[in-house]
Amino acid sequence: MPSLGPWFLRAFRGLAFLGLLGVWGWNSVFGGPALNNLVIGATQEPDQLNPWEGAADTKENILALLFIGLTYFDVHGNLLPGLATEVPTFANGRLRVFYDEQGRFLRQEVDWTLREDAYWSDGTPITTADVLFTFEVQNHPLIPVTFRTFSNKIQEIIVKDAKNFTIVYKEPNPFYANPSGRIGLARFYDIAPKHIWEPIFREAIREAEAQPEKAAEIITAKFLGADPATGRDPTKVVGSGPFKFAEWVKNQYLRVVRRPDFFLRPPGPMENYVQEVIVRFIIHEPTLLAALFAGELDATDDIALSGYDPTILAAQGGGMFRVEVIPSGFIEMLNFNHFGHPRYGEEGCALARDLLLHDVRTRQAIILAIDREALAAAVFPGAIVSNSFVVRGDVGYNPDLIQWPYDPERARALLAELGWKDTDGNGILDRITPDGRKVEFRLPHVTTPAPFRVRTQELLVEYLAEVGIKLEPTNLPAAVLFSTEFINRGSLCTWPGIIEYAAGGGIGEVPADEISGELWADDPTTPEPLDNVPRRANAFAGSNVRGWVHEEYDRLHFAALNEFDLAKRAEIIKKMQVIVNWELPFIPLYERVEIMMSKVGLANYLAGAAITRTPFWNAWMWGWVERGAVRVY
Amino acid sequence: MLAFLMRRLLLAIPTLFLISVVVYALLALKPGDPIDELRFGNPGFTHADYERLIKLYGLDKPWYIRYWYWLSRAVRGDFGPSRRYGMPAAEFVFRQRMPNTLLLSGLSLLVAFAVAVPAGVWCALRRHSFVDYAVTTLNFVGISVPVFWLGILLIYVFSVRLGWLPAGSLGTPGVAEQGLGAYVVDRLRHLVLPVLALSSIQMATWTRFMRSSMLEVIHDEYIRTARAKGLPERAVVLKHALRNAILPIITLVALAIPGVFSGAVLTETVFNWPGMGRAIYDAILANDFNVAMVALMFISLWIILCNILADVAYALADPRIRYD
Numbered sequence A: 001m002p003s004l005g006p007w008f009l010r011a012f013r014g015l016a017f018l019g020l021l022g023v024w025g026w027n028s029v030f031g032g033p034a035l036n037n038l039v040i041g042a043t044q045e046p047d048q049l050n051p052w053e054g055a056a057d058t059k060e061n062i063l064a065l066l067f068i069g070l071t072y073f074d075v076h077g078n079l080l081p082g083l084a085t086e087v088p089t090f091a092n093g094r095l096r097v098f099y100d101e102q103g104r105f106l107r108q109e110v111d112w113t114l115r116e117d118a119y120w121s122d123g124t125p126i127t128t129a130d131v132l133f134t135f136e137v138q139n140h141p142l143i144p145v146t147f148r149t150f151s152n153k154i155q156e157i158i159v160k161d162a163k164n165f166t167i168v169y170k171e172p173n174p175f176y177a178n179p180s181g182r183i184g185l186a187r188f189y190d191i192a193p194k195h196i197w198e199p200i201f202r203e204a205i206r207e208a209e210a211q212p213e214k215a216a217e218i219i220t221a222k223f224l225g226a227d228p229a230t231g232r233d234p235t236k237v238v239g240s241g242p243f244k245f246a247e248w249v250k251n252q253y254l255r256v257v258r259r260p261d262f263f264l265r266p267p268g269p270m271e272n273y274v275q276e277v278i279v280r281f282i283i284h285e286p287t288l289l290a291a292l293f294a295g296e297l298d299a300t301d302d303i304a305l306s307g308y309d310p311t312i313l314a315a316q317g318g319g320m321f322r323v324e325v326i327p328s329g330f331i332e333m334l335n336f337n338h339f340g341h342p343r344y345g346e347e348g349c350a351l352a353r354d355l356l357l358h359d360v361r362t363r364q365a366i367i368l369a370i371d372r373e374a375l376a377a378a379v380f381p382g383a384i385v386s387n388s389f390v391v392r393g394d395v396g397y398n399p400d401l402i403q404w405p406y407d408p409e410r411a412r413a414l415l416a417e418l419g420w421k422d423t424d425g426n427g428i429l430d431r432i433t434p435d436g437r438k439v440e441f442r443l444p445h446v447t448t449p450a451p452f453r454v455r456t457q458e459l460l461v462e463y464l465a466e467v468g469i470k471l472e473p474t475n476l477p478a479a480v481l482f483s484t485e486f487i488n489r490g491s492l493c494t495w496p497g498i499i500e501y502a503a504g505g506g507i508g509e510v511p512a513d514e515i516s517g518e519l520w521a522d523d524p525t526t527p528e529p530l531d532n533v534p535r536r537a538n539a540f541a542g543s544n545v546r547g548w549v550h551e552e553y554d555r556l557h558f559a560a561l562n563e564f565d566l567a568k569r570a571e572i573i574k575k576m577q578v579i580v581n582w583e584l585p586f587i588p589l590y591e592r593v594e595i596m597m598s599k600v601g602l603a604n605y606l607a608g609a610a611i612t613r614t615p616f617w618n619a620w621m622w623g624w625v626e627r628g629a630v631r632v633y
Numbered sequence B: 001m002l003a004f005l006m007r008r009l010l011l012a013i014p015t016l017f018l019i020s021v022v023v024y025a026l027l028a029l030k031p032g033d034p035i036d037e038l039r040f041g042n043p044g045f046t047h048a049d050y051e052r053l054i055k056l057y058g059l060d061k062p063w064y065i066r067y068w069y070w071l072s073r074a075v076r077g078d079f080g081p082s083r084r085y086g087m088p089a090a091e092f093v094f095r096q097r098m099p100n101t102l103l104l105s106g107l108s109l110l111v112a113f114a115v116a117v118p119a120g121v122w123c124a125l126r127r128h129s130f131v132d133y134a135v136t137t138l139n140f141v142g143i144s145v146p147v148f149w150l151g152i153l154l155i156y157v158f159s160v161r162l163g164w165l166p167a168g169s170l171g172t173p174g175v176a177e178q179g180l181g182a183y184v185v186d187r188l189r190h191l192v193l194p195v196l197a198l199s200s201i202q203m204a205t206w207t208r209f210m211r212s213s214m215l216e217v218i219h220d221e222y223i224r225t226a227r228a229k230g231l232p233e234r235a236v237v238l239k240h241a242l243r244n245a246i247l248p249i250i251t252l253v254a255l256a257i258p259g260v261f262s263g264a265v266l267t268e269t270v271f272n273w274p275g276m277g278r279a280i281y282d283a284i285l286a287n288d289f290n291v292a293m294v295a296l297m298f299i300s301l302w303i304i305l306c307n308i309l310a311d312v313a314y315a316l317a318d319p320r321i322r323y324d
Helices: A005-024 A057-066 A128-139 A194-210 A212-224 A285-293 A310-317 A342-347 A350-354 A360-369 A372-379 A408-417 A451-466 A551-561 A566-583 A615-621 B002-029 B036-041 B047-056 B063-074 B089-125 B130-144 B147-161 B180-218 B221-228 B233-245 B247-262 B265-270 B276-285 B289-317
Strands: A037-042 A071-073 A079-081 A095-099 A105-113 A154-159 A164-169 A243-249 A253-258 A276-281 A321-336 A430-432 A438-440 A442-447 A470-475 A498-504 A586-599
Touching: A037 A285, A057 A243, A057 A253, A057 A276, A057 A615, A128 A154, A128 A164, A128 A194, A194 A212, A212 B047, A285 A310, A285 B147, A310 A321, A310 A586, A360 A408, A360 A451, A360 A566, A360 A586, A372 A451, A372 A586, A442 A451, A451 A470, A551 A566, B002 B063, B002 B289, B063 B289, B089 B130, B089 B180, B089 B233, B089 B247, B089 B265, B089 B276, B089 B289, B130 B180, B147 B180, B147 B265, B180 B233, B180 B247, B180 B265, B221 B233, B233 B247, B247 B276, B247 B289, B265 B276, B276 B289
Parallel strands: A037 A276, A442 A470, A442 A498
Antiparallel strands: A071 A079, A095 A105, A105 A164, A154 A164, A243 A253, A253 A276, A321 A498, A321 A586, A430 A438
């Protein structure tokens, strides 16, 4: 055979050379103490930086580098002043609530004073003009702000001078000083820079009003997609927070640099603390972990490593990283379809009715049939079994609830009491319905395809099989599962059995406003029945997607929402938990934990107390110990 | 040939129209809308907010009305804004994502081709040799191993254990400030692992095809004649054998070209490479219809064009093929 060796060898040598070029290329220094910067890995990226619109914890994180609100939560859950000089309270006279002679609410006034040393990152003073402008945008009908729940309660904002203003509420707002849009200004960090946003806002509105048929697209492109939101022109991204925007390479990283003029300061010289923060967006968790262990990252955010085993991570980190396990403020739960209840009549879900999910004994039997301790340990390392809709550590948490045990015997007894028995010996319980049909206990369970949820399904199949219930698991993408066409149509049996997801349960926020908001059914002040239960009659509006109805719970819910005294509100919420704990409109599985990793020399990088548990709450304090940063926490 | 080309190009227009109707309908009719993610990400979000935003974004209209609105602007080159990124959808696709995809997938295709053709020829000429067996074994590994798993393995070995190459992403933040040389080397280093992973399957498949195709050709009489004429072996292989043996590979390459534009969602995910595959996947999940539409329509167009291109390439490579 003739030889072609030299020719082919040359080609292969060429390729090998290219490979070596890559391998021997110098290793860039990524960050850390050497550069006095911090590189954080995150699996999610915000769409844009607009303060009025959006969701996702990551946006809250990123914007916390650039903005600070009127107030913020410290690591212990104390509300501290941010842009404001102090947090308004009854005690300091900045909060006033007026009632008429019959005790009916008239109005609520909250006085705020902006700090004299509060400046936007381009040096412009932060004033009440910014507050008024932010509120104007928040209320404009053409601007797709995320929610107006709290801004709708505002009657007016009275400006006294450049630094003092009063918000007058026409409805009670006990959360008048909380972050995350509860004050009623912007959704993210309350106040936006007027001098940057006003020309953009006016131009977008003018164009949208001139072409109403294209209004949504004009607002999307010209307002939501304006330079201050996208970072295309870095000088336009102006914030009130500890860092100044530098650049944003979409789907790669966002870089910010320290502001020497920020009014909150760490102990000691500011040069001892990180001067630059880079948040790298790496959507694939194993890749993010690889980058961390390869030294490309200094820390992870509070979302990236959710569900990972902290013990294994600590071992893999080889002593170079601190692994923080944080109660997340979210409770994983199995939500029942209650639309089989007789109150829904023919409108309800027939399969849920056949399975008697509306009967409390069915739900109690199911919780007793599940070894939640073992399940939590298996699917979410570090998670704690829950029996409430409020997480431990929250001021409203009730420790005196029934701690539902794993007791399959009691579960079987309860099911037998309801008429379930295995008549054909196939291992699945059955019963005869009042109209003479024989039904088997085949319980549909739907959730997202997240690995820990799929594992939960596998375990639930085994536990429930022990008591004669055949769990039938399915998975849907989150975009479908949480679509209104699906989750809000339980009455049409889109999910006839159980839907599993996690919901917020307090910590630093207000539980009466979180998961409990999904449980109330009827607002007694409106003529419509069951306002909050999505049904055909109300075009499937409302957040009580389970269809659970409890009059006393509703009464307490509205009492809590109108109670300004935190201690009294906590007592009401504890009573609400007693009802939920017995009725089990959902089975609380466990309180989730989040995992954060950071290099051991990084000081003051720790989870905050707000519901998102963001570690970005005190970015001005981040620093490397070997560069002289002082550990405050 | 010209008439054939014109006929095929004219047929492409109704095909694209039908594709656009089907894709738009599928996107619009799937459960979920852009507002849902806001609803679950904000505890204060009420149904009134939902109704307000649905109306504001024009999502309260039937899908065919929205489709007509989209089509009437798309034919004028206006594909609307990306709801997620707040920029024109076409700009996002063609300026932000397409260059990354072309770089990664194009380079992978080139590397796969550059390795597969000589390797296939080599193995055919040295049939049953040690190298032939070794390459065949590697081919089976390349075909069998899922790309995402190979990607993770490469990252583990070369990034975590050896620390030679970065774990993913386009480049190191801020490296451009260190000069052009640093920037280019940094980009190359970030390309090595994803290109290796992405080209593995094509490399393996094409090597197998090239080997068997070459084996068929190399024993033909015209090759024996060429050798009998005293032509150098290199000329026999490259000018006579390879030209005929490469025909099946042309088909495979032509079919692979649309993939260069559509990206590779798994590889892009594992290596954190912001390309078209990930853009389409994210756009569909996030109900960013304009981005999904412009990307999918562009890929459809390319598939149609590449099929035509493959037919033309056949005719050029083999004079016996005519499209009269």
